[in-house]
Amino acid sequence: MFEQDALATIVGADNLLEHEDILRAHSGDFSFVPRVSPRLVVKARNTEEVQAIVRWANETRTPLVPISSGPPHSYGDTVPSVGGAVIVDLNGMKRIIRIDRRNRVAMIEPGVTFTQLIPALEKEGLAPLTPLVPRSSKSVVTAFLERTPITTPRFHWESQDPLLCVEVVYGCGDLMRTGSAAGPGSIEEQWEVGRAQIRGMGPSQVDFTRLLQGAQGTMGIVTWATVRCRPLPKLKRMFLVPSDDLGLLIDMAYRITHKKLGEELLIVNGFNLASIVGETREEIGMLSAKLPLWILLLGIDGAGLLPEEKIAYQEEEAIEIAQSCGLELKAAVPGTSAEEVLAVLSQPSADAGWKLKGGAGCGDVFFITTLDRCAEFVDAAYGLAGRYRFPVRNLGVYIQPMVQGTNCHLEFSVSYELHDQQETDAVKRFIEEGGEIFANMGAFFSRPYGPWARIAYGREAQTVIGQRKLKNIFDPNGVMNPGKLCF
Amino acid sequence: MSLSKEAYRALEDIVGPEYVTQEPEILDTYCFVWANELIFGEKFSPRPLAVVLPETVEEVQAIVRACNRFGIRYRAHATGFETSAITSSEPFLPIDMRRMNRVVEIDRTNRFAVVEPYVSQARLFLETMKVGLRPNMLGAGPSASVLAGTAAHFGSGPTNISTDFGGRNLLGAEWVLPNGDILRLGSLGTGAGWINGDGPGPSLRGVLRGYGGANGGMGIFTKVATKLYPWYGPPKLQPKGVPPTYGMVIPENFSVYCVILPGRDKMNDFFHLLIEESIAFSIQRLNPALGAILATESNDELWELMKNIPEEQRRAPVFSAIVLLDASSAREMEYKEKCFQMILEQTDGTVFPFDDHIQGLLFNNSVTGQGMTRAAFRSTGSFIISPVGDEAVDALTTLTELSEKEIVKEARDSGQIMETAPEPVWGVVYGDGGAHVEVITMYDPADRASCKKTSELLEKGDKKIVEWGLGINSLENALSFNESALKAALPQSRDFVKWIKKIKRAFDPNNAADSAFYVSPEDY
Secondary structure (H helix, E strand, O other): HHHHHHHHHHOOOHEEOOOOOHHHHHHOOOOOOOOOOOOOEEOOOHHHHHHHHHHHHHHHHHOEEOOOOOOOOOOOHHHHHHHOOOEEEOOOOEEEEEEOOOOOEEEEOOOEHHHHHHHHHOOOOOOOOOOOEEOOOOOOHHHHOOOOOOOOOHOOOOOOOEEEEEEEOOOOOOOEEEEHHHHHOOOOHHHHHHOOOOOOOOOOOHEEEEHHEEEEEEEEEEEEEEEEEEEOOOOEEEEEEEEOOOOHHHHHHHHHHOOOOOOEEEEEEEHHHHHOOOOHHHHHHHHHHHOOEEEEEEEEEOOOOOHHHHHHHHHHHHHHHHOOOOOOOOOOEEEHHHHHHHHHHHOOOOOOHHHHHHHEEEEEEEEEEHHHHHHHHHEEEEHHHHHHHHOOHHHHEEEEHHHHHHHEEEEEEEEEOOOHHHHHHHHHHHHHHHHHHHHHHHEEEEOOOHHHHHHHHHHOOOHHHHHHHHHHHHHOOOOEOOOOOOO | OOHHHHHHHHHHHOOHHHHEOOHHHHHHHHHHHOHHHHHHHHOOOOOOEEEEOOOOHHHHHHHHHHHHOOOOOOOOOOOOOHHHOOOOOOOEEEEEEOOOOOHHHHHHOOOEEEEEOEEEEHHHHHHOOOOEEOOOOOOOOOOHHHHHHHHHOOOOOOOOOHOOOOOEEEEEEEEOOOOOOOOHHHHHHHHOOOOOOOOOOOHHHHHHHHOOOOOOOOOOEEEEEEOEEEOOOOOOOOOOOOOOOOOEEEOOOOOEEEEEEOOOOHHHHHHHHHHHOOOEEEEEEEEEHHHHHHHOOHHHHHHHHOOOOHHHOOOOOEEEEEEEEOOHHHHHHHHHHHHHHHHHHHHEEEEEEEEEHHHHHHHHHHOOOOOOHHHHHHHEEEEEEEEEEEOOHHHHHHHHHHHHHHHHHHHHOOOOEEEOOOOOOEEEOOOOOOEEEEEEEOOOOOHHHHHHHHHHHHHHHHHHHOOOOOOOOHOOOOOHHHHHHHHHHHOOHHEEEHHHHHHHHHHHOOOOOOOOOOOOOOOO
């Protein structure tokens, strides 16, 4: 109780939440990690409070689990792995600190969602780089701290993008700004001389932002970040390219990235596209039956000085590429239109997110591979669906070219009945055993949530040793989200 | 520090007697380095303990372990270029990587290459252009190591607008840690190949390098994977002219322009528009003096050219840029040309009408980085870059303006450095936004007064850039001997330097990897 008083002094008693329902909500998520109830939820409002909380945690050896997005959560990273943990809820830190149109940079706090950021950027002539239809409560900072892929590979020069600089309270309680935000001078002084916190690497000869990315909150708590934005297009065209042959679409995706055409570029199967555009489970089921097996989505921005001309020449180029692959750019396919897809892709998904519509459960397996290997992973996934006896028609596939097409994010999503134990068990096995099988085939679990941590870290001891050295430097008492990754 | 007979024998056992030496005449070639005179007052830095040339990662590992065992300070050296490549304040063991010179793999489909340390960017470009690809090109020129620019040192170059900064192209590394353990970064370590350098979880790529590389202070990279980019030109370029001022025949769907902007603000706008429109293959901000050196065969020819230009004209600021456009089709080129003309109109830019010869030369420079280093060296025999900045476009033109007013003009007026037009700058812009500038001072390395003035300029640059709030100098330490730029930024640098030093201590407990151009383990 005494420790709790100390926390109340930091954030105010109103910001300490210990109601049973709240603690229960934070004790589990849609993943299959074991349920562990936190001891308390503390809502932080600013950097000073975050720093004081972390220092308090070090004094009391209390595990902290930072959380910025609203529910639902899916990967277990925000569920405590040990008892007695305090959830540090950053959802109330919602300030959009600055939007710099000229340099296309936004500085935002961790509670800022895509729902909040999109209209704010739009006023300035910008748009965010976004993951595939993020849920409305998704924190922008968390999405990019966790290296969630964006739908626009042209702007994805490398894995760190579009995250730039951050302010972080390390696990030991020290505060630091990374990248070019590190200094000299305060942030306001940097703005005065035209600096924009635009260079994420550094400062100096260590890339501190990168040490925080993918860390699942195990190194520290980020209290603001700068993120790269894109010009708001004046015009926009979306094209759908259907095919029953994934290989043809992969070929087209390579050619599109080689010519640096368009902005949005991704491939989904019919079930996923149905889940994205459909409203109810019934509608998703119907659409899924109608839609082509595979669909490549290509969006072209009409931004800049010559929006019409840009779209026109890129459309012609894309048509030629499609033709050379035996494919066709379409404005509509059975079940949906490019216009409808564009509208859905332009906004966050309402409520729980596109995979959880209608109260369904969803289990994901995702990893990095290359486009040319996707087909063999897809075959393996369908094989696993048969082995675990869940309906193949409920298996969603999402292929996102990343790093300008050099590699890709491949995601399998299995929709299931939450109250059907047999289906639930099958999905759990798919995620755990399937992860191992995919890894043996050469899948790279760069974001190893839950059971994938063992799979990923079991393959390279030196990575474990190296990361533990870092953990010991930045969080020597191990208060930050213990039990995750290799910590 | 000395090398015992036992330690020398251990090195011989690892690489064979023919690949390790203590012959003075060979060792001296490893301590005669450009700009040494600014650090030591003479061309020679301390003679190395020995030189060893490994051929495999296993040999590198064994050498590093031997160094840890015998208390020998070591540093790897690839193509080498400047003091940060090989100069140190005390004798150490250079590990010369020249035998590790293979292009291991070019993955045409997924657009990356795996290279060993001694692969130059010219060689990789020659190989990749055959399959319609190209690497990032460093300003250091065609002979520079791809690995150094990707993993170990820096990474700015003319093509950064279309390839981004060198360090952002790293997809994987085989890394002999300072203690001799081997870490395979990212996907490589998990058996998934060279496709991604980040993860699992927090990325150790952040330890491998930051904005600047560790310059050998964090172990040795024996292979790296670097991202490649589309090359829309022919499989082979056609040389044109006679060295040194040779160019290339400009292929179809490439256009090179030298653009003069009417002022600083317009130049800023010009760069911002080019970044946002994403139409360029390369962009360089270039002081006319550097351009003139680049275009002439000798100093005599340069002088003939310069003396015909009225003094007031020679001393007037000129805001100029070299821009290369590329396209995969005539249709795309038409769009890009139209877009470029609109940018010129909006920024009141004019295209300087160079003849075919100069156009070919500028094309060659824009594509390969060839010539700029020669230009910077030729007129006086040496040069340094300071101040150096890397941030938003507007902030960097402020940096070059202030540098001219408060640092360079006085040095130039003293007559101790090469006379150039104001703001002797080479700069580039990055594809994802932001820019990089280097203020170039050409000095006479054989003239003590010139060296003294240049050293003063360097010191002033370290301090002034912090005072202006525009950054930390010398590539944020990657070009600073014994942390001089970081120390000049105290107390502001203390907050982050302490973390770098902790990382150094954790990964290099014996302080075996030489830190002359990284950070020492000792706290300030």
